[in-house]
Amino acid sequence: MQVLQFIVNDILGQASIIVALVAMVGLIALKKSVGQIITGTMKTLLGFLVLIAGTEILVGTLGFLGNVFQEGFNIQGTVTDVNAIAGIAQQIVGRETALIMVLAFVINIIIARFTRFKYIFLTGQASLWMATVFALVGYMGGLRGSLLIISGGLVAGIMAVLMPAIAQPIVRKITGTDDLALAHYCTFGYIVQAGVAKVVGNKNSSTENFNLPKSFEFMQDTYLSMMVVMVPVYLIPTFVAGPATAAEFTDGTNYIVYAFLQSIQFVAGVYVILSGVRLLLAEIVPAFRGIAIKIVPNAKPALDCPVLFPYAPNAVIIGFLATTAGTIVGLLFFPVVGLALIIPGMMTNFFAGGTAGIFANAVGGIRGTVIGGIAHGLFITLLPAIFVTVLGGYGIDNVTFSDSDVITIGILLGWILELFN
DSSP states (O other): OHHHHIIIIIIITOHHHHHHHHHHHHHHHTTOOHHHHHHHHHHHHHHHHHHHHHHHHHHHHHHHHHHHHHHHTTOOSBEEOHHHHHHHHHHHHHHHHHHHHHHHHHHHHHHHHHSSOOEEEOOHHHHHHHHHHHHHHHHHTTOOHHHHHHHHHHHHHHHHHHHHHHHHHHHHHHHSOSSOEEOOTTHHHHHHHHHHHHHHOOTTSOTTOOOOOGGGGGGGSHHHHHHHHHHHHHHHHHHHHOHHHHHHHHTTSOHHHHHHHHHHHHHHHHHHHHHHHHHHHHHHHHHHHHHHHHTSTTOEEEEOGGGGGGGOHHHHHHHHHHHHHHHHHHHHHGGGGTOOOBOOOHHHHHHHHHHHHHHHHHHHHHHHHHHHHHHHHHHHHHHHHHHHHHHHHTTOOSEEOOOHHHHHHHHHHHHHHHHTO
């Protein structure tokens, strides 16, 4: 069991190691020299770790923003905290979760090898959340032993190829290539936003082609325009929250100055992420051809959502802001109709909202990204509000998952098991 825990937590749970190993296998399959294999593997690992470093910068600064937003506007409700619920699950079904994740990876490879769905899901933490939700809801609903593990492995393995396949037509439109796929369990939300954007938007008015007066030409620079947007996003809730609330973060720095610097750090985090993505793609895509040729013919690497950010960075920010607006509307509206009050999760709003913005821009331009983003915010608030009722039936309160595909599986499984109990 210790060996299994090591494989799941220290190998399969570390996306950077998985992706580097995949690159190494691909380069070996291509019969590259030892030097080329070492270079390609280590540069893949470096690119992924740079991406993770950027993500951690964003997580820190978004954590501050989420705190001052929640305290400043006095919001109390259910938190979409995947780490908290994963901690609960590990105490109850840690062994089952590990076995489901391993089985799902094997089933993913088998499906990719013998069907036309050639996607290899390489986002380790997303795979872990999918295994966790099935193990937790299945166990609470009465499934035990082999039935829980095999059914969970089958569902998670199928989801690992199904979600990238659903997203691929729009990913292909975004990237202009079929060599890359998306592995992020928020795909239902992306499709909802893209669907709304296609109906209400105009794909010819891209978020990446602003026409501005000469005095505002500096806004053509992605990072400068991002700063202009993010500074008030951080300053307003911090000012409302006041110095006492911000004090636990500021370490003696004036709270307005601290908020200003946090907004610039946010942009720095995006810069680091995009640099890591470019380094990663330069290595992983050629290396993956080795796997495609030798092991799983025509296989496509499905990677985490930041891999799409360089293709439409303005859409990322617009999608984030529009999704946040939608989650605030949902926060105010859903309790009125008897659903739980879901506190907007800034990290989900950024990573899922930003990616959904790229999807919307590809089919609906600026208007589609804005209106579709509000619909996306409502959607990702509605799903956890419904899922809370499923978890509440099992005695788990005030915390829920955040990813739309994971929650959808949890809701459907909970409802199905309820029919038999």
